Amino acid sequence: MEFTEAQLERYSRHIILSDVGGKGQKKLSQAKVLVIGAGGLGSPAALYLAAAGIGTLGLADGDVVDLSNLQRQILHTTDRIGVPKVESGRQTLAALNPDITIKTYQYHVSADNIMGLIADYDMVLDGSDNFSTRFMINDACFFARKTLISGSIFRFEGQLTTIKPHEGFPCYRCLYPEPPPAGLVPNCQEAGVLGVLAGTIGVLQAAEAIKEILKIGDTVADKLLIYDALEMKFRKVSRPKDPNCRLCGPHPTIKNLSGDYAVSCAI
Amino acid sequence: MIKVRIPTPLRPLTKNQGEVEATAGSIAEMIENLNAAHPGLKDRLCDDKGELRRFVNIYVNEEDIRFLKGKDTSLKDGDEVSIVPAIAGGN
Numbered sequence: 099m100e101f102t103e104a105q106l107e108r109y110s111r112h113i114i115l116s117d118v119g120g121k122g123q124k125k126l127s128q129a130k131v132l133v134i135g136a137g138g139l140g141s142p143a144a145l146y147l148a149a150a151g152i153g154t155l156g157l158a159d160g161d162v163v164d165l166s167n168l169q170r171q172i173l174h175t176t177d178r179i180g181v182p183k184v185e186s187g188r189q190t191l192a193a194l195n196p197d198i199t200i201k202t203y204q205y206h207v208s209a210d211n212i213m214g215l216i217a218d219y220d221m222v223l224d225g226s227d228n229f230s231t232r233f234m235i236n237d238a239c240f241f242a243r244k245t246l247i248s249g250s251i252f253r254f255e256g257q258l259t260t261i262k263p264h265e266g267f268p269c270y271r272c273l274y275p276e277p278p279p280a281g282l283v284p285n286c287q288e289a290g291v292l293g294v295l296a297g298t299i300g301v302l303q304a305a306e307a308i309k310e311i312l313k314i315g316d317t318v319a320d321k322l323l324i325y326d327a328l329e330m331k332f333r334k335v336s337r338p339k340d341p342n343c344r345l346c347g348p349h350p351t352i353k354n355l356s357g358d359y360a361v362s363c364a365i
Numbered sequence: 366m367i368k369v370r371i372p373t374p375l376r377p378l379t380k381n382q383g384e385v386e387a388t389a390g391s392i393a394e395m396i397e398n399l400n401a402a403h404p405g406l407k408d409r410l411c412d413d414k415g416e417l418r419r420f421v422n423i424y425v426n427e428e429d430i431r432f433l434k435g436k437d438t439s440l441k442d443g444d445e446v447s448i449v450p451a452i453a454g455g456n
Contacts, residue, residue, distance in 0.1 A: 135455050135456060137455060137456035138454070138455055138456050139455040139456075140455070167456075171456075224455065225455040225456075226453075226455050226456075227453065227454055227455045227456030228453050229420075229451065229453045232453055249455065250451075250452045250453055250454055250455055251452065251454045251455060252373055252374065252452035252453075252454045253373045253374075254373055255372060255373040255452065256452075257449075257452055273422070273451075274419065274420045274422070274451040275419040275420075276419040276420055277420060277451070277453075278418070278420045278450075278451065289454060291454055296455075322449070324447075324449060326373075326383070328383065329383060333427075333447070334427065335422075335424045335427045335428075335429065335447065335449065336424075336427050336428055336429060337429070338429065338432050340431070340432075
């Protein structure tokens with residue numbers, strides 16, 4: 099595939115970077131990235147991935163746009179309240195970059211549908227909003243050998259890591275073996291989140307996705323990045339592989355997605 | 366003196382302080398001492414059997430204590446401890 103004059107101009111600030119160049123931009127245009135959740139994290143991530151010229155961008159979300167989303171979910175607009183988020187997202191992304199292919203999946207990702215969904219993609223971005231989905235996405239990406247860029251947010255605090263056990267790095271269960279039981283911590287609606295925090299972490303997810311596609315720079319696959327917006331501090335802690343991991347360890351007990359992922363949305 | 370970083374979800378127990386100080390020779394001792402100063406903290410970190418919960422990690426100077434000596438991991442003056450629970454928000 100050759101770039102058109104317009105594409106050369108659109109991506110010129112990438113192409114002049116020696117670590118990207120025409121070859122790198124071509125890699126981006128051939129990449130297929132699935133964003134799960136067209137919400138707080140998915141919005142900024144998808145916007146930058148679309149702008150960067152990611153060739154095929156998938157958006158999966160079963161919700162419709164709600165007024166309370168607009169404080170942070172910048173894919174959506176006031177006149178689209180009630181519209182499915184993936185449709186609203188498709189409109190925004192297509193207007194930003196008509197060159198890319200946008201695929202939409204207007205349903206909630208579940209253990210029953212995720213393997214088929216991720217099969218067509220090189221990489222998955224987790225912008226989901228509950229533990230059961232996060233553990234399920236981790237397990238599915240492990241079985242399908244897909245790189246997973248994980249971001250999460252809570253009030254004023256965010257976490258970021260890249261998960262690629264198929265390249266010898268730890269999985270999400272190496273970091274947190276089990277989700278919290280229901281009721282121990284505040285639920286999603288009670289928690290609240292600083293809107294712009296979703297932007298910070300979602301954009302970092304996009305940055306790590308692009309670096310993974312281009313194979314440049316350092317990975318956060320062996321680290322957990324923690325961002326505290328109030329203190330304006332970024333910290334990295336080590337994230338080793340758990341030799342007893344139930345999923346990616348030498349003696350796994352989780353061998354498929356038939357387990358119980360139905361915990362509450364407790365954070 | 367050890368500096369302990371308190372994550373957002375636990376700050377209601379520390380009068381919203383993001384960092385508290387503790388004197389302790391091990392993680393187990395630190396948890397007891399923190400709980401004395403901030404009642405309720407231990408319950409959030411440990412289960413009924415006193416084991417660390419599996420969705421809360423404790424790091425000593427960036428190393429996860431699960432891969433050191435768990436609650437028996439020793440602490441020395443100047444160490445920085447971070448409590449980092451799993452968070453799931455994204456929407």
